[in-house]
Amino acid sequence: MLKELLEKYEKKEDLLLEILLECQVVKSDHFISKDDIKEIADYLSIPESKVCSVLSFYTFFSDKPRGKYIIQVCKDIPCYISSDVNVLNIIEKELGIRVNETTSNKQFTLEYTSCLGCCEAGPVMRINDKIYTHLTADKIKAILSEYRVYM
Amino acid sequence: MKEMKLVSKRFGKINPLSIDEYINFDGYKNLKKALKMEKTSIIEEVEKAYLRGRGGAGFPTAIKMMGLAKETNKEKFIICNADEGEPGNFKDRYLMENDPHQVLEGMLIVAYATGATKGYIYVRGEYQKSISLLKWSIDEAKKNGYLGKNILGSKFNFDIEVRSGAGSYVCGEEFALIESLEGKPGRTRVKPPFPTSVGLHNKPTLINNVETFSTIPSLIEMGGLEFAKIGTPSSTGTKLISLSGNVKHKGVFEIPYGVPIRDVIYKLGGGIEKDRKIKMVQLGGACGPIIPDYMLDMIIDYERFEEFESKTGAGAIIVMDERFDLFDILLKVVRFFQHESCGKCTPCREGHIQLANLIIKFIERKATVKDIISLESLARVIHQASLCGLGQTSPTAIISSLRYFRDDYIDRIEHPQKG
Numbered sequence: 001m002l003k004e005l006l007e008k009y010e011k012k013e014d015l016l017l018e019i020l021l022e023c024q025v026v027k028s029d030h031f032i033s034k035d036d037i038k039e040i041a042d043y044l045s046i047p048e049s050k051v052c053s054v055l056s057f058y059t060f061f062s063d064k065p066r067g068k069y070i071i072q073v074c075k076d077i078p079c080y081i082s083s084d085v086n087v088l089n090i091i092e093k094e095l096g097i098r099v100n101e102t103t104s105n106k107q108f109t110l111e112y113t114s115c116l117g118c119c120e121a122g123p124v125m126r127i128n129d130k131i132y133t134h135l136t137a138d139k140i141k142a143i144l145s146e147y148r149v150y151m
Numbered sequence: 152m153k154e155m156k157l158v159s160k161r162f163g164k165i166n167p168l169s170i171d172e173y174i175n176f177d178g179y180k181n182l183k184k185a186l187k188m189e190k191t192s193i194i195e196e197v198e199k200a201y202l203r204g205r206g207g208a209g210f211p212t213a214i215k216m217m218g219l220a221k222e223t224n225k226e227k228f229i230i231c232n233a234d235e236g237e238p239g240n241f242k243d244r245y246l247m248e249n250d251p252h253q254v255l256e257g258m259l260i261v262a263y264a265t266g267a268t269k270g271y272i273y274v275r276g277e278y279q280k281s282i283s284l285l286k287w288s289i290d291e292a293k294k295n296g297y298l299g300k301n302i303l304g305s306k307f308n309f310d311i312e313v314r315s316g317a318g319s320y321v322c323g324e325e326f327a328l329i330e331s332l333e334g335k336p337g338r339t340r341v342k343p344p345f346p347t348s349v350g351l352h353n354k355p356t357l358i359n360n361v362e363t364f365s366t367i368p369s370l371i372e373m374g375g376l377e378f379a380k381i382g383t384p385s386s387t388g389t390k391l392i393s394l395s396g397n398v399k400h401k402g403v404f405e406i407p408y409g410v411p412i413r414d415v416i417y418k419l420g421g422g423i424e425k426d427r428k429i430k431m432v433q434l435g436g437a438c439g440p441i442i443p444d445y446m447l448d449m450i451i452d453y454e455r456f457e458e459f460e461s462k463t464g465a466g467a468i469i470v471m472d473e474r475f476d477l478f479d480i481l482l483k484v485v486r487f488f489q490h491e492s493c494g495k496c497t498p499c500r501e502g503h504i505q506l507a508n509l510i511i512k513f514i515e516r517k518a519t520v521k522d523i524i525s526l527e528s529l530a531r532v533i534h535q536a537s538l539c540g541l542g543q544t545s546p547t548a549i550i551s552s553l554r555y556f557r558d559d560y561i562d563r564i565e566h567p568q569k570g
Contacts, residue, residue, distance in 0.1 A: 014352075016334035017317055021276065057336035057493075058317035060276050076238035077433070077483055078395040081471050114320060114491070115238035116277050119393065119469075120401035129279045 001026070002036060006043045013044055016054055020061060029065040029106070059114070067102045067109035069147055072126045075112045078119035083135070087123050088112075090140050107147070152410070152418040155381070157369045157389045158362065159405045162249040167284055170291040173252040179297055181368040185260045186305050193264035194220060197367070199375025201387045206232055206323075206360030207435065207465040208540065209386075209453045215357050218347030219265040222355035229267040230351065230358045231258055232328060233274040233281065236320040237436030238487065239467035242391035243361040245403045247274070247281035250365070251288040255311060257364030259297065260371060262309045265357060270311040273328055276318050285313045320491035324539045325358045327493065338495045339539035362391055382408030385454035392451070394420050396470035397427065406451070413447040416470055427472040431556070434459075436467045437484050438544035440551035441477070459551055477552060477559045478514045485510055488545040499542030502533040506549065513560065516568035523560055527553055 005022060009015050019040055024030050032040075032055055041048040055061045073088050088110075092098055095108050102109040118124045121133035125140075132143055156162075165172040173179070185193055198213035219227055231254060235243040247254060258270050274282050289311055292298040300308045319337045321327045327337035329351050350356025366388060370378045379387045386408035392415055395401050399421035406415065412432065416422065423429060429444045440459040449455055451466075471480065489503035509526045512518040530546035530553075537543050553560065 012334075014332060014334040017331065018315065021315055021317060053336055054334065057338075058319050060318035075483075076487065077437070077471075077480060078239050078469055080483065081396050081469075081475060082401075113277070114236060114318065114487070115240075117235055117241040117244045117275075119239050119241055119395035119467075120403070122395070126277075 002039050006040070011044055013046055016040070016044060016046075016051065017058070019044075020051075020054065024061060028068055030067075030070060030109075031062040031065050033063075065102070065106075067107050069107060069127050070109045070111060072111045072113035072116075073099075074114070074116050074118075074122065074124050076115040076119075078115070079122035079124060082119075083123040085123070085135070085137050085140075087125060087135050087140060090137055091125075091144070094141060094144050152414050154405050154419065155389050155407045156405050157381075158246070158253070158365050158391060159249070159403065161253065162245065162403075165250070167249055167251055168287060170252060170288070170295055173250070177372075178252055179256055181371040182256050182259050182263075182297065183303060185263055185371050186303060186307065190220065190264045190266070193260065193371070196371060196375035197264075200370050200378035201375075202363070202366060202370060202378070203386065203453060204360055205362035205366065205390065205466070207237070207438075207544075212359060212363055215347055215359070216261060216265050218345070219267065219355055219357040222348065224355055226269070226352075226354045227265065227267045228351045228354055228356040229258060229262050229265070229270045230328065230332070230356060231270065231272040231361055231364050232323060232325070232358050233272055233278070233361045234316050234323040234328060235278070235361070236275055236316075236323050236491075237438065237465055237467065239395055239433065239436045239469040240393045240465050241395075242393045242403045242466060244278055244281055245391070246361050246365050247278070248284060251281075251284050252292065253365045253368060254285070254361055255288060255292055255298070257367035258311060259302070259309060260367050261357065261359070261364065263307050267309070267357065270309065271332060271351075272311060272313045273316060273322070273332055274313060275316040275322075282313055282315055289313065319493075320487075321493045321539070321541050324541060327539065328358065329356065336493070338493045341538065383450070383452045383454070386452040390451060390466050392419075393467045394470070395467070396432075397424050397472040398422065398470050399424055408452050409450050411448050411450050412468060415451070415468060416447065420470070423470065423472055427474070429470060430473045430475055431471050431477060431480070431552075433469040433471070433480075433548065434467065435465050435547075436469075437487050438541075438547055439465075439467070441480070441548050441555070442551060443555050446555065459547060477556050478510055478563070481548060481552060482507060482510045482514065484545075484548045488541065492541065496536075496538040496542065498533045498536040499538070499545070502529060502537075502542070503545065505529055506533070506546070510549075513563045516563055516566065518560075518563055518567075520564060523553070523564070 123135045202212040203209040322331045322337040326340040331337040346356040404419045494500045530549045534546045
């Protein structure tokens, strides 16, 4: 699968971030494995250590398997002060996991994120690429149950 | 008080997916105008307008343009910095989501005037909608002859590529951004040389913020002198303000420079929710000063903001009401920078960890007078000794709070936790 993805890209070193980003999105467990690192490094003819240094620098990348849905909760000030509820606590209780953990059925991973740039509509969270705004306890529960239906 | 809509005039009035609607609303007509002008006279108009960068640092745009124009390399780049990672800022997202072609038109005019051969838009990875809208708009612009070879029948060739960030705040800093575009970790470089001489792939490169590029078409339409009549002598034109926090109406507002902060909060933002009192307002984002209510009559302008020994031009206003505690907020600010520091230079990498430890002492009411002195001197060391804008501006919140909220610090020392 990675081979097909790689062939869309020119063999240019500066495309490393773009390749890693797409690779991580299309994989159902949303992470870059050791095999992926080797395959990408070989394709671009760069050392594996170079791929690793990029991987560990950017917060978007993970070298451990994650759930099908990655829930990211904004922790910055605008969301914090416009929030009547503790978004993270509610999700932790609902899913029975703590931040940076994955549910045992591999459906959800819970993470923090830096500002999502939706400060006018806080508190916000993101599930994969979809952003949810104006969160309340009821809304969070409703959103999570929607994702559970499609498990 | 009403907004002055120059850069945001199309917000909500056109379908951002439609190039035709953009064209029908004065779109690309200023590119046509620019293509008939002498390249040097375009830069002269920007100089007369005294346009300063809207990303935060406020550097005069014309100087960057002159710098790039005089370089004789075959390849020259311009980069649109859309890595809007500063908490509390979302105006670049509005610009890209509501009027993507205006960003492209601004880039095209700057590229033509400076002889740039290729453009990049570096968008933070969190802004997926902006990324897809920009990619769509670039395709539309190519189909309609506004991008690519022989643009509008001229000899001008130019192409723009969208690249995504991957969750790193420091990549908003120009050299960190360049490193990231080269496919590396986003660690800054030592300046000089500046990007306009040695930038992306070691070629001359001009980097401007989304709002700066978006302002260019209106500037060309009005002419530099007319543009300079808006605002104040040190800060010309209009500014998009991202208003958030405990105000009734949050959002992006466009104002001429020179408007008091209080007017933005009360007249445009409708005042504070449940009519509570303001405890503090943070300007610019996490890297900006925290000021009390009595300072809110100051006007928004570069010169006035220099008082805080920081460059705070990105235009965020985060309003926090009386329910919030200064030290709780300061800890969040410091933790943010601790996480986002790239780790290249010591004051920034180690300093934020120690700042957090000191703030925690105030939260736990275990601080002494010595801790105020340590906090102040450490904040100044990070400010003065860091390599890039991150460490140079991150202590601003602490330095300003020590000046304007001294009583809060004294109170924590005089009322220590018992037992």
